Structure formats: structure tokens, C-alpha cells
Amino acid sequence: MKSLAELAAIRDKMKDKVAIRDSENGTRIVVGMATCGIAAGARPVLAQFVEEVAKAGLSDAITVTQTGCIGICQYEPVVEVFEAGKEKVTYVKMTPDKAKRVFAEHIQGGKVVAEYTMGN
Amino acid sequence: MKELSLNVLDVTENSVKAGAKNIDVFLIEDEKGILTLTIGDNGCGMTPEVVKSVIDPFYTTRTTRKVGLGVPLLKMAAEQTGGSIDIKSEVGVGTTVTATFDTKSIDFTPIGDMVATMTTLIMGAPDRDFEYIHRKPGAEVTLSTIALREVLGDVPLDEPEIIAWIKDYLTEQYNNFGGTN
Numbered sequence A: 001m002k003s004l005a006e007l008a009a010i011r012d013k014m015k016d017k018v019a020i021r022d023s024e025n026g027t028r029i030v031v032g033m034a035t036c037g038i039a040a041g042a043r044p045v046l047a048q049f050v051e052e053v054a055k056a057g058l059s060d061a062i063t064v065t066q067t068g069c070i071g072i073c074q075y076e077p078v079v080e081v082f083e084a085g086k087e088k089v090t091y092v093k094m095t096p097d098k099a100k101r102v103f104a105e106h107i108q109g110g111k112v113v114a115e116y117t118m119g120n
Numbered sequence B: 001m002k003e004l005s006l007n008v009l010d011v012t013e014n015s016v017k018a019g020a021k022n023i024d025v026f027l028i029e030d031e032k033g034i035l036t037l038t039i040g041d042n043g044c045g046m047t048p049e050v051v052k053s054v055i056d057p058f059y060t061t062r063t064t065r066k067v068g069l070g071v072p073l074l075k076m077a078a079e080q081t082g083g084s085i086d087i088k089s090e091v092g093v094g095t096t097v098t099a100t101f102d103t104k105s106i107d108f109t110p111i112g113d114m115v116a117t118m119t120t121l122i123m124g125a126p127d128r129d130f131e132y133i134h135r136k137p138g139a140e141v142t143l144s145t146i147a148l149r150e151v152l153g154d155v156p157l158d159e160p161e162i163i164a165w166i167k168d169y170l171t172e173q174y175n176n177f178g179g180t181n
Helices: A004-014 A035-040 A042-056 A096-108 B004-017 B048-054 B070-079 B114-124 B145-152 B160-177
Strands: A027-032 A062-067 A079-082 A089-091 B022-029 B034-041 B085-090 B094-102 B129-136 B139-144
Touching (some): A004 B160, A042 A096, A042 B160, A062 B114, B004 B094, B048 B085, B070 B085, B129 B145
Parallel strands (some): B022 B129
Antiparallel strands (some): B085 B094, B129 B139
């Protein structure tokens, strides 16, 4: 069984790490989680990005956050990627599988997955 | 919504947006198969006029768009099973949304993945406290972020390692819960 003692051990491991997160220069992955996004399947998309970041051990450099409706409900689930010094990239009609590919090719590989962006 | 847990996620986001510090999410199933969902918060609350209009799909606080569907979708999910929805709210005190469902109805939407809903909520609002209870006769799943915070101190709840622990903690409890409706 998961115990609070185990949680305390994680806490002790985390304590020093928390302060060094670089939110200024880091990458932000923002998932639309309003009614429209949730109904279209945003929850598993968000979970997939969180899992990919954790698997890659990049939680200091990449944050995954949630936002409300940005007004393009018919394109949900919508994911926006913000990288320092670069233009925002908006991915539309996302799925967990597409999230995997965006993470590998764009977030880690630096190449935008154009076919999943708006207007494609 | 394909799962009731998605309605829960959506409507509980309203409590977060209302600035609530404490948010209760309770799912209580009785021996007759009646499920009562309660989402209670100590957020900004609503005037009686706003409460009346909030179940209307064409009422929303948003200014960029004129439709809000969260509560109407929950109401529909409850009423299609023969259940109902009730909203009690007071400005400056908070809001409690209660919905009842007959889980025996063929139109009952399966509860679905409440673990994903609770971890998503905590990730999205790690500065709030959530009290989660899912109970049915003879079994219970609980989570209190207040209790977790007592252990964690200054370490935020949305650290990936902490979220992973919460996910496992709830999943383990659900393994002993014997499945949901």
C-alpha cells in the first residue's frame, strides 16, 4: 500500500530540487481544459504530456499547465506550446498519440509537427 | 460527456475559478443504487439570480463567448437517469452543487476515471485543498490534500513525483473498491 511515509521520502528528495525550476526560459505546454476541451478529450491529452515530461526527466525545464477556452471550440483539444524566443505554436484536434509525437519531434527534437497545427 | 468523471472535472473547475480555497468532491452510492454527487466550495458564491440562470445553457460569466455548458451538461446527465440537480449558493460564502443519479438507469453515464479527474484538478490548482470521498456500501476511496500537505510542507502538490504518488494512491484504493458503476 502507498503510505504517507513514502510521500515523506519523495518530499525529502524533492526539497532541494523545487527551487531551481527555470520558468523564465523553460517551455510551457498549455492544454485547453474548459467544457469544450474536456468533452473533446483533453484530459487524456494532458495526462500524456505530463507522462512524457516525467518519463524524459524534464520537469525542471518543461511545465504542463491548463487553461480555459480560447474560443476555437471546434478544434479542441487544443494545445499551445510556448518556447522562449520563439513564436507560439497551436496544435488542434489533439489525441494522446499526437501528444506523444509532438513531444518527441517538437519539444525534444525542435521541429514543429506542422500537420497537427492550425490551418492544416 | 462520455464519462461522469468528465462532468465532475468540468463543474469542479467552476469552484477553482470562484476562488475557493477548499473544495469537496463527494460521490456517495447508496444500497439502492442512487448516486449523489456533491461539489462544495467556499468560493465567491453567486446571487440567487445568477444561481437561477446558471443552469441555462445561454448564461455564462465569460465575456468572450456567450454560452456556458458545464452545469447544463451535468443537469442533463442527472435528469436522463431520473435524478436531479440542485445548486445552493451564497455570495461570499460559497456554492454547493448536488446532483443525484439512478445508476440502474440505462441512461446512466458510467463514472469513468475519477483518478484522472482528481489528479487533473490538483495539477491545475495545486494551491487549493481538495477533499475527495467516493463511497459505496462496504467500500470507500478518500483523498485529502490537507493531510498530504502536512507531510509535504513547502513541496507543492503539482510536482510530477507527487502527482504520480497521488495517482498510485488513488488507483490502489480503487483496486480494493471493487469497480465503479
